[in-house]
Each structure stands twice: as structure tokens, then as C-alpha cells.
Amino acid sequence: MAKIILIGANHKTAPVALREKLSFSSEETIAALEILKQDKDIKESLIFSTCNRTEILYIPEKGDQVDKIIEFISRQKKIDISEFKSSLYVYKEDEAILHLFKVASSLDSMVVGEPQILGQVKQAYRVAVSNNASGVLLNRMMHKTFNIAKKVRKETGIGDNAVSISYAATELANKIFSDLSQKSVMLLGAGEMAELAVEHLISNNVRQIIVANRTFKKAVDLAGKFNGKAVKFEEREDTLQDVDIIISSTGATDYVLTETQVKKAMKKRHHNTLFFIDIAVPRDIDPKINNISNAYVYDIDDLKNIVESNIEQRGKETVKAERYIEEAVVKFRKWLESLAIVPTIKALNEKMSSIVDIECKKTLSNLKHLSQEDINAIKRMTQAIATRTIHDPILFLRNTGDHRDDSLYLNVTRQLFNIDKSEKE
Structure with missing residues (x-):
């Protein structure tokens, strides 16, 4: 039976500095998938990389290929294995399926119930396809x-008053300033995270929202939705003197604001x-900005305290969601096992057909007086006997019970009919 394996690191196992090093950009993901696709030991693969996690889901051709994938990550990200191996988790079979279902259903997120994770998983899948x-x-x-992620969101309260990293960021701003109604905010980046932040900020009645983005049109579009103001990305340093809060969520690979720039602005x-x-x-944001008097920098890992209180509030809904997910894992396992049943049934059919065909030919070779019509009738009869003989065993194999160890029955069937030996012959 095919193995399913997932290797990754997330906000629970790796600090943000390490997650940055392990993160795959869109271009890096495509290049990495191409390499995995060419590897004869890897049948299928998918790479999922966000702010809080990098995970590789794959189906090996043989063995588990865990060491090979860890070496692959090391090469692709140019980071020594010793730097990240202790932060990795490796899930196999049902554990891998369970983990993926939890991730997509937002049970494994820093903020349980945050809505954008499912979209990110779908995007990773689109890239793989x-x-x-x-x-x-x-x-x-x-x-x-x-399917299970949609069911969890629809049938539990886990997504009620949906929170996200952007929401947690706004809560933190609220605690620092107590009253946001007199404060101005600059958003660096105009993606989904920025848009969510804007929605939360507006509910807190911030005085002004300024959007800076490398693509100016996107900044204009986002600012237009909320009666904000758009500025060019190059104007971000000058704009610092007019705002109180900066929320940054760009896809840049280097700092977009440095200690030197902020010192001038202060x-x-x-x-x-x-x-x-x-x-x-x-x-x-350069963490050294924290050294400047009256300048405070918080990154994703600093939002954990706010996040933990949200997780606590959603505890009951999480239990219900986990039940749905565990049921879905059982159903998927049954489907996987049915994949193993199909080759056995096919081999059983082929063996029986082969036996009756050989015996029928032997018998007919001694009955030269028969007409072609009689010969065809005997052939049909012998094939019908073969089909009827294995009908019940096949029915038994197909109708798997909830508490039945199908691998045991498949093994017995293959031994009973000596299928593996006949296949080798």
C-alpha cells in the first residue's frame, strides 16, 4: 500500500528566524517540485509554505525517503541539517492525513479558526497540480x-468572530495605545493579510489608513475600499513621520524598514x-529598531499570548472539529485500503481465468469430433464456473467492515490462492 509522509516545521517547533530560512517562495516551490518530480524515489509531492510553516507532503516509491527529503531541504534552502533537524516533525500514514486535515481546518494554526489557511492550502495544491x-x-x-475543512467551518463555531494574525496584531495595537481613534496606520503590502488588518482597524475607528505597496495600483485599490490613502512604496520612509502604527506584510526577502531609516523619522x-x-x-522590519527610544517592533511570535486566549475560548468547538476530522481520517483510510483490494481481486480473476483456460484447452484437444459451436459452449461454461467460484470471495473482499483488518484478509486470500507465486511465474 502506498505510504503518505509529511515533513515540516511550524510556529510550534521553530522560531521565526528559522522559519524564515526554511520558507519557500513561489519560484522556489516550483523549482523544488520539479526536482522532486524527477526523483525516481518520489511518486507525488506538494510543498506548503506560509508565514507559520513549511511542509512537504509526498508519496515515496519505496521506503519512507525521510532522510532524502531532509537532505533535499538542506540543499534547496542552503542550510545545514544540524540547524533545523531538531525542529522538524515527521508524520506517516494516518498521522500525516490527520495533520493535513487539521492544518486546512485551522486547528493547527497559531490562531485557531483563522480563515485564510484553507486558501493557502488550496493554492499549494494548485501549484502542485x-x-x-x-x-x-x-x-x-x-x-x-x-471537504473536511469546509465541514468544520460550517458545522462548528470555530470560525465565529474569525480571528487571524491580522486581528491579533490589531488587538496588540489596542493594548499599546488604548484608543486607536486618534491614530494613523500605514500598511506595507496590499495582500490578503493587509486587507484583513484594515477590516479590524476600521472596526476600531482608526483616524487614517495609508497603504504602501510595490504595485501602486494595488495600494490604490485597497485604500479605495476603505476611504484610505495610497502612497508609493518608495515614500514609506517619509510617511513614518505622519503615522503611529505600521503593519507590514510584504513578500520582500530583505528588511523594508531599517534602524537607520526609523532613526531619521523619529x-x-x-x-x-x-x-x-x-x-x-x-x-x-529590522528587529534593531527596538533599540530606538519609543519605537517598538513586534513579530509573529510576539502575538502568541493573544492567540492563546483565543484558542482557550474555542476549546469546545475544537473538540467537535477534531471529532469530524478523525471520522474523515477513518473514511480516507478505508479508501486507501480499497486501493490495495483492487489488485488482489484482479489477480484472483486472472488466476482463475488462466486455470480454466488451460484445463479447457487440454480437454478440448482430446475431443476432436466437437463442432465449433460446442467448443464455444464448453468455453463459456468453464469461464462461468470460474466466475461463480470466486464470486463470494470477491464480494467478501469488497465489503469491508468497520472493525475488520482488511490487510489480514488480503494476505490470507493471496496465500490461499497462491497469487504472489503465480504473479512471479
């Missing part, structure tokens, strides 16, 4: 993943408090 890296097994598994703003929330991985 468009690059021909996934196959029958992962395709089926991912569709089951989307002089112009007479050292009034400036609050940075960095929700990007890799980080956007």
Missing part, C-alpha cells in the same frame, strides 16, 4: 482535505511612539 507533481493519491487526499516626529507589527515571513 499545475506542475504535474501530484497524482491519484494526493489529488484524492487534497479534495478530502478541502527626529522628525519628535520621538512620539511608533509601533511596528511585522506579520511577514521573512521579516520586513
Whole structure:
């Protein structure tokens, strides 16, 4: 039976500095999938990389290939294995399926119930499909993943008052300033995270929202939705003197604001408090800015306290969601086992057909007086006997029971009919 294996590191096992090093950009993901696709030991693969996690889901051709995938990560990210191996988790079979279902259903997120994770999982799957890296097994598994994630969101309260990293960031801003109605906010980046942050900020009646983005049109579009103001990305340093909070979520690989830039801005703003929330991985904001008087930088890992209180509130709904997920894992396992049943049934059919065909030919070779019509009738009869003989065994194999160890019955069937030996012959 095909194995399912998942290797990864997330916010629970690795600090943000390490997650940055392990993170795959869109281009890196496509290049990595191409390498895995060419590997004869890997049948199917998918790479999922977000702010809080990097995970590789794959189906090996043989063995588990765990060491090979760890070496692959080391090569692709140019990081020594000793730096990250202790932060990795390795899930196999049902554990891998369970983990994926939990991730997509937002039970494994830093903020339980956050809505954007399912979209990110779908995007990772789209990339795998468009690059021909996934196959029958992962395709089926991912569709089951989307189904269970939708069920969890629809039938539990886990998504009520949906919180996210952006929401947690706004809560943190609220605690620092107590009243956001007199404060101005600059968003660096105009993606989904930024848009969610805007929605939460508006509910807190912030005075002004300024959006800076490398693609100016996107900044204009986002600012337009909320009566905000768009500025060019190059104007971000000058804009620091007019705002109180900066929420950054760009896809940049280097810092978009440095200690030197903020020092200059602080002089112009007479050292009034400036609050940075960095929700990007890799980080956007230079952590050295914390050394400047009245400048405060918080990254994703600093949001954990707010997040933990949300997890506690959602405890009951989480239990219900986990029950749905565990049921879905059992159902998917039954489907996987049915894949193993099909080759056995096929081999059983072929063996019986082969036996009757050989015996029928022997018998007919001594009955030269028969007409072609009689010969065909005898052939049909012998094939019908073969089909009827194995009808019940096949029915038994197909109708798997809930508490039955199908692998045991498959093994017995193959031994009873000596299938493995006949296949080798």
C-alpha cells in the first residue's frame, strides 16, 4: 500500500528566524517540485509554505525517503541539517492525513479558526497540480482535505468572530495605545493579510489608513475600499513621520524598514511612539529598531499570548472539529485500503481465468469430433464456473467492515490462492 509522509516545521517547533530560512517562495516551490518530480524515489509531492510553516507532503516509491527529503531541504534552502533537524516533525500514514486535515481546518494554526489557511492550502495544491507533481493519491487526499475543512467551518463555531494574525496584531495595537481613534496606520503590502488588518482597524475607528505597496495600483485599490490613502512604496520612509502604527506584510526577502531609516523619522516626529507589527515571513522590519527610544517592533511570535486566549475560548468547538476530522481520517483510510483490494481481486480473476483456460484447452484437444459451436459452449461454461467460484470471495473482499483488518484478509486470500507465486511465474 502506498505510504503518505509529511515533513515540516511550524510556529510550534521553530522560531521565526528559522522559519524564515526554511520558507519557500513561489519560484522556489516550483523549482523544488520539479526536482522532486524527477526523483525516481518520489511518486507525488506538494510543498506548503506560509508565514507559520513549511511542509512537504509526498508519496515515496519505496521506503519512507525521510532522510532524502531532509537532505533535499538542506540543499534547496542552503542550510545545514544540524540547524533545523531538531525542529522538524515527521508524520506517516494516518498521522500525516490527520495533520493535513487539521492544518486546512485551522486547528493547527497559531490562531485557531483563522480563515485564510484553507486558501493557502488550496493554492499549494494548485501549484502542485499545475506542475504535474501530484497524482491519484494526493489529488484524492487534497479534495478530502478541502471537504473536511469546509465541514468544520460550517458545522462548528470555530470560525465565529474569525480571528487571524491580522486581528491579533490589531488587538496588540489596542493594548499599546488604548484608543486607536486618534491614530494613523500605514500598511506595507496590499495582500490578503493587509486587507484583513484594515477590516479590524476600521472596526476600531482608526483616524487614517495609508497603504504602501510595490504595485501602486494595488495600494490604490485597497485604500479605495476603505476611504484610505495610497502612497508609493518608495515614500514609506517619509510617511513614518505622519503615522503611529505600521503593519507590514510584504513578500520582500530583505528588511523594508531599517534602524537607520526609523532613526531619521523619529527626529522628525519628535520621538512620539511608533509601533511596528511585522506579520511577514521573512521579516520586513529590522528587529534593531527596538533599540530606538519609543519605537517598538513586534513579530509573529510576539502575538502568541493573544492567540492563546483565543484558542482557550474555542476549546469546545475544537473538540467537535477534531471529532469530524478523525471520522474523515477513518473514511480516507478505508479508501486507501480499497486501493490495495483492487489488485488482489484482479489477480484472483486472472488466476482463475488462466486455470480454466488451460484445463479447457487440454480437454478440448482430446475431443476432436466437437463442432465449433460446442467448443464455444464448453468455453463459456468453464469461464462461468470460474466466475461463480470466486464470486463470494470477491464480494467478501469488497465489503469491508468497520472493525475488520482488511490487510489480514488480503494476505490470507493471496496465500490461499497462491497469487504472489503465480504473479512471479
